[in-house]
Amino acid sequence: MVNIGKILKRSWHILWNYRVLWIFGVLLALTSGGGNGGANGGGSSSRSSGAEFNGFHGGIPNDAPQWVRDWYEWGTQNVLPLFMHPEQHISTFVTIGIVILLVILLISILFALVRYPAETAVVRMVDEFENTGSKVSFKQGWKLGWNRRAFRMWLVDLLLFLPVFVLLLLILAAGLIVFASVSSTFQVTNTFGIVAAIGLAFLSLFLLIVAGILLSLLRNLAIRAVSLEDMRAMEALKFGWAMFKRNWKSVGLMWLVMMGIGIGFGIAGLILFFLLIPAYLILLLPAGLVAAVPGAIAYGITSIFTAGPLTWIIAFLVAIPFFFTILFAPMVVVSGWFKIYEGNVWTLTYREIKALENLSTPEILGDNVPAA
Structure with a gap:
């Protein structure tokens, strides 16, 4: 059995004495979100448009600012028809869906390019610190993570997601069975289908x-086999599963302990969120200034291809993640601390299990490493 108390204490020591890890923790936390002065014809058209949707929106005051009128006109011409006559705008919905899917895919790729090198770097930096007591800079640490080991870690996650995907398909199939059963005109088929689906x-x-629990345990071991032993994805999964079977009591108990710590952290984080409200008020202005830069860039680019309120909507959507990231920066840092601490625990657990299996105890948990 591993020494859980010693691992928890040592992980805390590494967290507070290896400050470069905090930067990687933040990266992991972020990646693991005109008036009536015109011609009579124009004025008549505007009033007609307002009257057409008057029952839906209630119209706008005659003395409303010009930008309000522009937004109202744009909404009545481009947004309301999508909901009032959706059958006539199927191609528009398909285009919007494709754009959203591409944006999500792009963001996922960018996040993966940060998350997996950062996670690989943290594991290797902690292992190096335990072996030699030496600390590296952020640049040196990033080099430890930016290599094929990070890609193999991504492959491990991809392979572990496959059984989860199959189970999700089964749940979807159950929903389809219920739908087909309810639609059936035969009472026997209806009842049997619903019972089978449930x-x-x-x-x-x-x-x-159950699979989620087992796969999370397997992942904690497999990604360290990839990071520290330079194993391939399938080899690491087999190695991690064999290690888990031989040491399931130690791994399972550590998982339960970390679950309890995670619940405690969640409660403490919720309390801290409200205690930090004064800090959020202070960060409002810096958050707005930082968000204005990507928002202005997005506005400048989109204004080349489109005009009107749509450019402002796109600029707002680009700016808002930056705004909230800066606004809630204290919580991001705290979340990063926990991710580093959790990673330290599993790295040290992996190291001690290997040492116990090899019947050797040199420098386990930094016993012989000088204090920082």
Whole structure:
């Protein structure tokens, strides 16, 4: 059995004495979100448009600012028809869906390019610190993570997601069975289908929970086999599973301890969130200034291809993640601390299990490493 108390204490020591890890923790936390002065014809058209949607929006005051009128006219011409006659705008909805999917895919790729090198770097930096007591700079640490090991770590996550995806498909199939059964005109088929679907859904949900727990345990070991032993993805999964089977009591107990710590951190984080309200007020102006830069860039680019309120909407959507990232920076830092601490715990657990299996105890948990 691993020494859980010693691992927890040592992980805390590393967290507070290896400050460069905090930068990687933040990266992991962020990646693991005209008036009536015109011609009579124009004025008549504007009033007609307002009257057409008057029952839907209630119109706008005659003395409303010009920008309000512009937004109102744009909404009545481009947004309301999508909801009033959706069958006539199928291609528009498809285009919007494709754009959203591409944006999500792009963001996921960018996050992966940061998350996996950062996670690989943290594991290797902690292992190096335990072996030699030496600390590296952020640049040196990033080099430890920016290599094929990070890609293999991504492959490990991809392979571990496959059984989860299958179980999600089973739950979706259960929903389709319910729909087909309710639509059936035969009472026997209706009842049997609903009962079968409910049973399939509960079984799939149970298997999903169990699989989620086992896969998370396996991941904690497999990604360290990739990071520290330079194993390939499948080799690391086999190695991690074999290690788990031989040491399931130690791994399972550590998982329970970390779950309890995670729950405690969640409660403390919720309290801290409200205690930091004065800090959020102070950060409002810096957050707005920082968000204005990417927002202005997005506005300048989109104004080349489009005009009107749509350019402002795109600029706002680009700026808002930066705004909230700066506004809630204290919580991001705290979340990063926990991610580093959790990673330290599993790295030291992996090291001690290997040492116990090899019947050797040199420099386990930094016993012989000078204090920083």
